[in-house]
Amino acid sequence: MLRFILTRVSLVIPTFLGVTFLTFLLIRLVPGDPIEVRVGERGIPPERLEQLRHELGLDQSLWHQFLDYIGGVLSGDLGLSLVTRNPVLDEFLTLFPATIELAALAMLFATVVGLPAGIIAAVKRGSIFDHGVMGISLTGYSMPIFWWGLLLILFFSVGLGWTPVSGRLDLLYYVEPVTGFMLIDTLLAGEYGAFWSALHHLILPMVVLGTVPLAVVARMTRSAMLEVLGEDYIRTAKAKGLAGKRVIGLHALRNALIPVVTVIGLQVGTLLGGAILTETIFSWPGVGKWLIESINRRDYPALQGGVLLIASTVMAVNLLVDLLYGVLNPRIRHSR
């Protein structure tokens, strides 16, 4: 087991370096540097441009800049944002809880709805329910987040007035950020009204962000269940006279869950990617919206640091998922 963990962890290092290098390079390939992006029509005298580039260290060779950056990263220093002049890590950590809160709820939504839907669809294969679930999940999977979000806002927020349009908390409330998770902070502050408001604000973005993972989970559960339901041991269990629910719940589901957990793990990447759009639509103060602004302003350190931290999160979650297999399926644990 330990060797398994070590092998997996050692694979993370080249990935980490690769991500750092790619982000570093890609943002620099985008034309326009941080200074030119902000000067607008007026332009800037060449001497002053040189001076500013020098102050920001942009006049050094790319290699020099990259090595500097890697050196900083290894000692835990992600640099200062070129725009706000705050440490990138501080900015990220201030905003990241909002993204996690949203992504976690979206995942919860996807699992809580997707798993049972997939199971029922598999058990009642060929029924109207099965076709319905598969049809809806295909639609959900294909829906552009931007359009879906605006549609829900128009219907539920503007039309019916059931949910707020955007934001994280009603402006009436101000809750001291302690953990950064609004649901927890409002409870800590004992502001139950604020808690309800935070929950209300979460509904639409959660549904929008959770739609794609929901579709994936439902389809994956269905096909994994179908495969397992055809196995001999299921027939044996049925032959033993076990109740149908027990066969499905215990014997089939446990085995079908392995690929589903993999997929859920992989969805973390999708979720964080989808969060960028979702956060922009719902004015959600998370890292996605922050990254978009960093690109527009060519804020290299913020963008590099942000992508690096998100990539690290995805890698960590994938690692966890791999380890979770061992728990779910002893065969994997022992074969390595």
Next chain:
Amino acid sequence: MKRILLGAGLGVAAALALAAPAQAAKTLVYCSEGSPENFNPMVNTTGTSFDVSLPVYNNLVEFERGGTKVVPGLAESWEISDDGLTYTFHLRKGAKWHSVGDFKPTRDANADDVLWSFNRQWKTDHPFHKVSGGAYDYFNDMAMPTLLKSIDKVDDYTVKFVLNKVEAPFLANLAMPFAPIQSAEYAEFLQKKNQIDKMDQVPVGTGPFQFVAYQKDAVIRYKTFEPFWGGRAPIDNLVFAITPDAAVRYAKLKAGECNIVPYPNPADLETMKKDTSITLMEQEGLNVGYLAFNTTKKPFDDVRVRRALNMAIDKKAIVDAVYQGAGVPAKNPIPPTMWSYNKDIEDYPFDPERAKKLLAEAGYPNGFESDLWAMPVQRPYNPNAKRMAEMMQADLAKIGVKAKIVQYEWGEYRKRLQAGEHLMGMMGWTGDNGDPDNFLNVLLGCEAARIGGSNISKWCNKEFDDLTVQAKRTTDVAARTKLYEQSQVIFKEEAPWFPVAHSVVHMALSKNVVDYKMEAFGIHRFYGVDLKQ
């Protein structure tokens, strides 16, 4: 960042405690389009960042609400010496500073604060010069370092600025957002606590609203500053709810989550006009979009060619198609809302036949080949340069001018145009200080026609230049108006540009907003705005 929020949080608790008993506290919610870099306009260049500082700070002089006229700010009055080189400002007594967190001001704003604030931008050895990056773009762009000779304190409430040369727009420059007065006492307080970065993160000013808290990328809160020298604002709280998507801003307005919304989607304007639940305001922006002919290159060194092209392009069709109701055709380089705009000037008619004849006279009976540069980005004065270029291309083809559309990345584009690499190129301008000099001299003067300068026609006309330079050296507005009106006549005759349009800016408001005024410079201010209960 956390530290800041914590510190500011105490202020919020106090603000809420004050606001709590009065059920009917008036809170104005402005759905802003983006997050600010920080709360100090000295180091910023975007309207988004200026907007968040304007409630907090005062300048020595300011622009009147909704206008371009310079009115007293922290300076109650001022005198300009006869030679136009010395400006003496008399500061208002009793202008109180905000208290934020554990900073409690012990004195009112005075000459020390004025000196402190200008020296911060001017002197590289000032202890706060490097704070927040230390790039004072506007201060440098307005040539303040070369213009200023000295700034001196005469007494606690009198400050004397001496210039190196006469510069009529100087007063208007001081009213621009980049020149706020910050508190020297607060700076000292932060220095003692070793927190100088907080200067621009938790702002302390003398303005009508006091900063309460900023939740990054989400909400900015202010409360009304009761002892504001200009009188208490009619509202109690001002909130910026950061909402980057234009469609969502509109939805929030309809759902009652915002009172004021900037930058609506052009595509939504028709619906908004018909929407009786909101108010749509519009105003011609202080800008101009144009096509510049490079007058140093053949065939555009010939005025007949430039005039011919002015007659060959159907301006009205372009304005209708590209601006979709959010633009008015331009005939002068300055917008109609600016003083000294010469309304008597007649634009060239759209007349391809006459254009063809003129081209033949100039020696191009079969037309010629040219490039046509179009910027790759949407700008306030030009929503779609590519589309505009295609329409111009089609019109020009009809008189035999074959134009090839050229595009570069924005920074590169501007640089190459300023270097004069083009034959025809699109550009535009948004006014900084409401002074005609800011358009006529900056965009068409001989000084700016150098390689790398912002006169991209590279047009240097002695007669025109003499008029604008003379106007810059005169402080009498009536005399300046005459000079500028005359210079616009020369501009029209010489036709270095094909002026396209001035865009129209829109704001959407909920019905209960009272007395909001649109600002000329693309900024948004909320002092004086009220809410009907």
